[in-house]
Structure formats: structure tokens, C-alpha cells
Amino acid sequence: MTHRNAYMTDELEAIYEQTHTFVVNEVRPHGEAWEEEGKVPRDILQKMGALGMFSLRVPEEHGGLGMGYLASAAFSEALGASLFGGFDATVLVHTDMSTPHLLNSGNEEQLGRYLPGIMDGTHIMAIGVTEPDAGSDVAGMRSSAVKDGDGWRLNGRKTFITNGVYGDTVIVGARTDKENKYGISMFLLDHGTEGFSVGRKLDKHGWLCSDTAELVMEDVWVADENLLGEQHRGFYETMKNFQNERMVLVGMGVGATQAAIDLTNEYTQERPAFGGKLFDLGAIRQRMGMNQAKLDAIRASMYHAAWVGDQGEDNVKLMSGVKAWGCEAINDIMYDCLQFHGGMGYMRESAIERLARDARLLPIGGGATEVMLEEVAKRSYV
Secondary structure, rough: OOOOOOOOOHHHHHHHHHHHHHHHOOOOOOOHHHHHOOOOOOOHHHEEEHHOOOOOOOOOOHHOOOOOOOHHHHHHHHHHOOOOOHHHHHHHHHHHHHHHHHHHHHOHHHHHHHHHHHHHHOOEEEOOOOEOOOOOHHHHHOOEEEEOOOOOEEEEEEEEOOOOOOEEEEEEEEEEEEEEOOOOEEEEEOOOOEEEEEEOOOOOOOOOOOOEEEEEEEEEEEEEHHEOOOOEEEEHHHHHHHHHHHHHHHHHHHHHHHHHHHHHHHHHHHOOOOEEEEEHHHHHHHHHHHHHHHHHHHHHHHHHHHHHHOOOOOHHHHHHHHHHHHHHHHHHHHHHHHHHHHHHHOOOOOHHHHHHHOOOOOOOOOOHHHHHHHHHHHOOOO
16 A cells, blocks of 8 residues: 555555545535535434544544544545535534543543444534634633532633534533633533523635534533533643644645645646646746645645654644644645636636635634744744
């Protein structure tokens, strides 16, 4: 088996190939209809669950494959070939942005309650940290949880929550210690709980087939058994998954950008212009060559940062750097790809228009570029 980079094993290549084949055959033909509906159908998620795609990071003792960063890197890159960022986001929020919090902090009862449905795709997860006044600044969270008998009373609002409309459980953060800005706890909050509602389904610039919600908690009562992890330690528990979350956003962007480059090379090599083909023009041919070189560098950096994390070493500086530069560069490449499609690139009927639009969220989600650069800078003092 040919390995795509130095970090890939036969098992990782199989994950990539299986996922890539799946999205080409099962997602691309239907994605435009899902964009119109504003949701990814449950049956496609259950098909993925049946194939083991939602079990990569779940420990073996709980029925999963017990894999690490590199598995998520390969999985997210292959998902990017779907050509629909909203689909990628729906899946990755479930597998790599929400479920890891349960795996990191959940007790045996919680793991037994949720993991079977998570793995088979019948129970879809979301993460509720962002609020109207607190995004990348997690410590600015205002939602509150007050002890009430053998449970907690939650109040507050969450926004920009992927899978928040049609998902089943949201892991929400709420302030439990008013005296400490980091005094946040995490709770497992199931849809259907009294007082917990979708304030509105949000209308986005891109990622149209992913559902995004504003969520409202009005005197929501949850039992102590729904406290996830240690009381007041939710901020630190949340930080444990930041690098993985950043990585899979880069990964889906890498997969989508490779698809965009391939589409653009094909288009420009077929498009007649000035007595030849567009690709015959040095300005276009060389720009696309440089774009491929940039993307190869982003991919290599992402896999390297993933490998460092799998060695149990601190990869914050590395992953923050590739998230910052990589996602900005991806948008630059997408700009060229749309530009070289000319007027057709501006049409909603073209895949390149959607790819460029969907990529715009990558420098925002999972930690904005400016926040990522601060993570790198404050680790650069000598």
C-alpha cells in the first residue's frame, strides 16, 4: 500500500480511503438537496456509524478503535472531499469536537449511557460553549448553573451551535463559581429537557447543510448525574480538546482545497482562451503550482502536529500555528480557484463557489486566527 505521507500506516490509509470513497459516492450526489433542506439526514450518519467511522477515538474497552490525533487527521481530510463543508462540520462536531469531552471527563455511567448511540450514529452530539458575548474568550461565559437539590438549575444562552437544532445532546458550559472567572462546569443537556429550547435556527453564509442554533436555557434543571467531569473545572476540561478541534478544521479544509485545486486544474486545462487553454498561460499555471505547494505544506504541518500530539507531547504551539496560517492560506488558494473559473466561479451552480464560501469559516471557527497567533506568540518568548 502506498502511504500518502510519512505518518500514515496501512490502517490510517484504509480509514482515509474508506472515508473518501464514502463521501464521493454517498454525499456528493445528494449534498445540494441537503443544502436546500439545511440539514444532513440521519440515515447517512447512521450508515457512517455502521461502518465504524464514529468510533475512531473511542477507547477499545468501550467498543471503539482507540486511535489518536492521526486518525482524526486522516478522517477529516478525507471528509473534505465531500465538497460540502456543512456535511463535514456536522460529522466532525459529533466525532471530534463534542464526543472527546465525554471521553475525557465522563464517568462509567455516562459513557455507558451515551457511547453506544454516539458510535452507531443514532445519538448526535453538539458542544455548547460559545455565547452571544463569549466566543474565543471562554472565560467570559455568562451562562450559570446553581446547585438545586440533587441537581443544578441552568440559565443562559448559547449561539452558533452546530448540531444544536437536530442533534440529541449538547455538552454545555455554565458558570458555577462566580468568584473565579475560570469557575465553569460542563453538563450533558438532552434535547427535550424542560426549559431547554432552540431559540432560532441560524441562517449562515456557508456550511448550509449543517444546522446551527441559538439555544436557550430557562430554569433548566438537570440531575447531578449530568455534571460532566469535576465541578468548577470545565474550563480546563474544555481546553483538553482545543488542539484536536483546531486540527480537524484544518483537515477538512485541506481535503476541500485539494478538491478545489483539482477542479480548477481540470477546468483551466479544458477552457479555451487566447488560442489555447487557460492553463497554458504561465500566470495561471504557476499560481496553481504555488497553490499546490502551499497546500502540501499545510497538510504536512498538520500531520506533524498530530504526530507530536500522539507522542503525548505538547503540540499547542504547532497546532495553533498550522490552524492560523493554514486556514488563512486555504482561503487564499480558494480565492484563486474561484478567480480562475471566471464568471462560472461566481455561480451557485458551481462547486467552486460553495467551496470558497464554506472555507471562509475556517479562520473563525475553533479559535480565530488572531487568537491562534497569540497562542504561538506567547510560547515564543526567549
